[in-house]
Amino acid sequence: MTVMTKKGIVDLRSPEEIRAERRKGRTGVYLIAPGMLVLALFFALPVVVLLAMSLYVKPEGGEIGEFVPGFEIGNYATVLAAYWPELLRSFGFALIATVLALLIGFPMAYLVAVRLREKTLLQGILLVLLIAPFFSSFILRTQAWKQILADEGFIAQTLKFLAILPADGHLTATPFAVVAGLTYNFLPFMVLPIYANLGRLDTRLLEASGDLYASPMTSFFKVTLPMSAPGVFAGTLLTFIPAAGDYVNAALLGNNRNTTMIGQIIDSRFFKVIDYPGASALSFVLMVSILVLVTIYIRRFGTKELM
Amino acid sequence: MTTLATRTETTATGADLHLSGITKRFSSFVAVKDLDLVVPSGTFFALLGPSGCGKSTTLRMIAGLEAPSEGSISIGGQDVTALASHQRPVNTVFQSYALFPHMSVLENVAFGLKRKKDKQAMEKARAGLDLVELGHLANRKPIQLSGGQQQRVALARALVNRPQVLLLDEPLGALDMKLRRQMQLELKNIQTEVGLTFIHVTHDQEEAMTMADVVAVMNGGRIEQMGPPRELYELPKTAFVANFLGKSNLMRGTVSGNDAGMLSVMVNGQAILLPADRAVQASGEVVVGVRPEKITISREGYAGENRLSGTVVDVSFTGTTTEYLVEVDGIGTLGTFTQNRGQQPAAEGDTVYLSWEAQHSFGLAGAEHEDAGVDQP
Numbered sequence: 230m231t232v233m234t235k236k237g238i239v240d241l242r243s244p245e246e247i248r249a250e251r252r253k254g255r256t257g258v259y260l261i262a263p264g265m266l267v268l269a270l271f272f273a274l275p276v277v278v279l280l281a282m283s284l285y286v287k288p289e290g291g292e293i294g295e296f297v298p299g300f301e302i303g304n305y306a307t308v309l310a311a312y313w314p315e316l317l318r319s320f321g322f323a324l325i326a327t328v329l330a331l332l333i334g335f336p337m338a339y340l341v342a343v344r345l346r347e348k349t350l351l352q353g354i355l356l357v358l359l360i361a362p363f364f365s366s367f368i369l370r371t372q373a374w375k376q377i378l379a380d381e382g383f384i385a386q387t388l389k390f391l392a393i394l395p396a397d398g399h400l401t402a403t404p405f406a407v408v409a410g411l412t413y414n415f416l417p418f419m420v421l422p423i424y425a426n427l428g429r430l431d432t433r434l435l436e437a438s439g440d441l442y443a444s445p446m447t448s449f450f451k452v453t454l455p456m457s458a459p460g461v462f463a464g465t466l467l468t469f470i471p472a473a474g475d476y477v478n479a480a481l482l483g484n485n486r487n488t489t490m491i492g493q494i495i496d497s498r499f500f501k502v503i504d505y506p507g508a509s510a511l512s513f514v515l516m517v518s519i520l521v522l523v524t525i526y527i528r529r530f531g532t533k534e535l536m
Numbered sequence: 537m538t539t540l541a542t543r544t545e546t547t548a549t550g551a552d553l554h555l556s557g558i559t560k561r562f563s564s565f566v567a568v569k570d571l572d573l574v575v576p577s578g579t580f581f582a583l584l585g586p587s588g589c590g591k592s593t594t595l596r597m598i599a600g601l602e603a604p605s606e607g608s609i610s611i612g613g614q615d616v617t618a619l620a621s622h623q624r625p626v627n628t629v630f631q632s633y634a635l636f637p638h639m640s641v642l643e644n645v646a647f648g649l650k651r652k653k654d655k656q657a658m659e660k661a662r663a664g665l666d667l668v669e670l671g672h673l674a675n676r677k678p679i680q681l682s683g684g685q686q687q688r689v690a691l692a693r694a695l696v697n698r699p700q701v702l703l704l705d706e707p708l709g710a711l712d713m714k715l716r717r718q719m720q721l722e723l724k725n726i727q728t729e730v731g732l733t734f735i736h737v738t739h740d741q742e743e744a745m746t747m748a749d750v751v752a753v754m755n756g757g758r759i760e761q762m763g764p765p766r767e768l769y770e771l772p773k774t775a776f777v778a779n780f781l782g783k784s785n786l787m788r789g790t791v792s793g794n795d796a797g798m799l800s801v802m803v804n805g806q807a808i809l810l811p812a813d814r815a816v817q818a819s820g821e822v823v824v825g826v827r828p829e830k831i832t833i834s835r836e837g838y839a840g841e842n843r844l845s846g847t848v849v850d851v852s853f854t855g856t857t858t859e860y861l862v863e864v865d866g867i868g869t870l871g872t873f874t875q876n877r878g879q880q881p882a883a884e885g886d887t888v889y890l891s892w893e894a895q896h897s898f899g900l901a902g903a904e905h906e907d908a909g910v911d912q913p
Binding site: 431433434436437438439440441442443444445447451452455456458 | 599600601620621622623626627628630632634635636637638647648651652693694697
C-alpha cells in the first residue's frame with residue numbers, strides 16, 4: 230500500500246504491518262523448502278550427474294567400468310545407432326497399451342462414476358476393486374500374468390481349442406504378452422483420472438442433448454467425451470509415460486527377439502555390461518523423447534486446466 | 537382426434553398435445569394421477585402449482601425424459617409415448633439452462649439443428665440468437681454470460697428447432713424479480729411472434745396469469761382447474777385454486793333459499809347472496825368466497841348487496857394500496873384493500889362496514905377445506 234506525494238512514494242503501512250507481511254512471505258518459503266530440497270537432491274542433482282556421466286569416456290587401456298570425465302557426444306550417436314529399434318518399440322508398445330487401457334478403462338470409469346451414481350454402495354465396492362491392484366506388488370502381478378498366459382493355462386488352451394492360436398503357438402514370450410502386461414499394470418492410472426472427471430459430469434447436459442435430437446451415441450461423442458477430455462488427457466499421460474520406460478513387463482513376459490524395450494537395455498547397460506556413459510545417454514534420450522512427445526501432445530490436445 | 541387437413545395445418549405452427557390417462561409412480565409415490573389434458577396448437581399454456589404437485593414430472597413425460605407408468609401422449613395426432621426424447625418433435629428450456637459448457641453460444645444454439653442435419657444450421661442459429669438479442673455474444677462460452685443471457689441462449693437453442701411443442705421448466709426461476717418481469721414479456725412476445733405451442737411450468741401464479749392463454753392449476757398430481765387466467769381468478773371451483781391463485785376470503789355456510797337463481801347462504805346467521813351459476817353446488821353446506829379487491833371497506837356505511845361489519849385488526853400500507861384485516865364476529869378474519877387516493881385510512885380497532893356485489897361471490901363445495909392452498913411454496 231503506497232501513495233505518491235510530493236516527497237515521492239510513501240509507504241502507508243505501519244512497521245508492524247510490514248513485518249507481519251514479511252513474516253507471511255517467509256512462512257511460504259519455509260513451507261515449500263523441504264519439497265524443493267528433496268527435488269534438488271533426488272531429481273535435479275541426479276539429472277545433472279546423469280548428463281555428465283553420459284559424456285564420460287573410457288581411458289586408453291582402462292579396466293571394465295573405468296571411465297573418466299570427458300565431453301564425448303559420440304556416446305549418443307553410438308547408443309542411438311545400436312538401440313533405436315528398442316526405443317521405437319518402447320514407444321510403440323506404450324502407445325498400444327495406452328490406447329487399449331483407454332478403451333477398457335473409459336467404460337469402467339463411466340460405469341462407476343455415472344451409471345452407479347445413485348447406488349453408492351456398489352459404486353464404493355467397484356472403486357475399491359479398481360484400486361485393489363495397488364495393494365499387491367507390481368512384480369507379483371506381472372508374474373501372475375505369466376501364469377495366466379502360460380501354455381497350459383486356460384486362455385492359451387481355449388484359444389488353441391478354438392483354433393485361434395496354432396497348436397504350437399505361445400502367448401507368453403510374445404509382444405502380445407508384453408502389451409497385455411503393460412495394459413493391465415497401468416490401467417488404474419487411466420481409470421482413476423477419468424473416474425474423477427466423470428464424477429463431476431452434469432447428467433442434465435445429457436438430457437438436454439437428448440432433448441435436442443441427439444441419440445445416446447451422439448450425446449456420448451458430442452457431450453460426454455469432450456467434457457471428460459481433461460480426465461482422458463491426464464489418464465493417457467499417466468499411462469504412456471511409465472509404460473514407455475517400463476522394463477519389468479518386457480523382462481518377465483517377453484523374449485529376447487522382438488519384445489526388448491529400452492528400459493531393459495538401460496538396465497543391462499548399467500548393471501551387466503557396466504557401460505555407464507551408454508546407459509546414461511540412453512536414459513537421457515528416453516527422458517527427452519518422452520518430454521518432446523508429451524509437449525507435442527499437450528500442444529495438440531491439451532486443455533486449459535493442464536497448461 | 538384432428539382430421540388430416542387440420543393436422544397438416546397445425547404442424548406449421550405447432551400441434552395439439554393430448555395427454556390421456558397419464559399416471560406416474562416413483563416406487564411408492566404417485567407424482568401424477570390419471571391426468572387428461574388437451575393443449576390446442578399455438579396456445580401459451582401454463583402448468584401452475586406448488587412444488588411437488590407433479591407439474592415438472594408431467595413436463596418431463598412430454599419431453600420423453602420420464603416414461604409414464606400408464607397412459608399415452610400424442611402430439612399432432614401422432615402417439616409419441618414409446619419414443620425416446622431425441623425422437624420427439626419437442627424441445628425444452630431447462631430450469632438449469634443446461635447449456636453445454638464446452639461449446640460457444642452459437643454452437644449451443646446450432647446443436648439441435650445440426651443433429652437434424654439442417655444445411656442452414658449456422659444461419660438459423662445466428663437468426664435465433666438475434667431474436668433473443670444476443671447476436672453479438674455468439675462466440676462467447678456460456679460461463680461468460682450473465683444468468684439472464686444464459687436463459688435467453690437456452691430459449692434460442694430450443695426455439696430455433698421450431699418444435700411442435702416448446703416446454704419451459706421454470707425457466708425464469710433463477711432470475712431476479714426485475715429481469716423476470718422483463719423476460720415474461722419477452723417470452724410472451726416471442727410466443728406470439730413464432731406461434732408455437734408453449735407449455736410453461738411455474739409455481740409463480742402471477743407469472744402464469746401474465747403470460748398464459750390457458751392456465752391449469754395442479755395439486756397433488758391432478759389438475760384442479762383449467763381455463764383462461766381471468767376465468768380461473770374470477771370463478772375458482774376449488775378452495776385450492778381460490779387460495780393459490782391470488783387470495784380469497786372463504787366463509788362456510790348453508791344454503792337457505794333460492795330466489796330466481798340467486799342463492800341465499802346463511803353464514804353464522806348472516807345472509808350472503810350468491811348467484812347459483814357461480815356456485816359449484818346449490819344446496820346444503822357450501823363455502824362462499826369473495827376476492828379481497830371486490831370488498832368495499834367503509835366507516836360510514838354499506839355500498840353493496842352483501843354486508844358484514846367487523847373490527848379492523850391489522851392495517852398495512854403498501855404504497856399504492858392499504859391492506860386491512862377485519863375481524864367479523866362468528867365468521868373470521870376477512871382481508872380487503874383500498875386504493876390510496878388521499879382518503880383517511882381506517883385504523884386498528886375501528887368498526888368498519890364491508891360490502892360487495894352479489895355477482896362477485898363464488899360458491900365452493902361444502903366438503904372443501906378453507907385453508908387448502910394457503911401459503912403453498
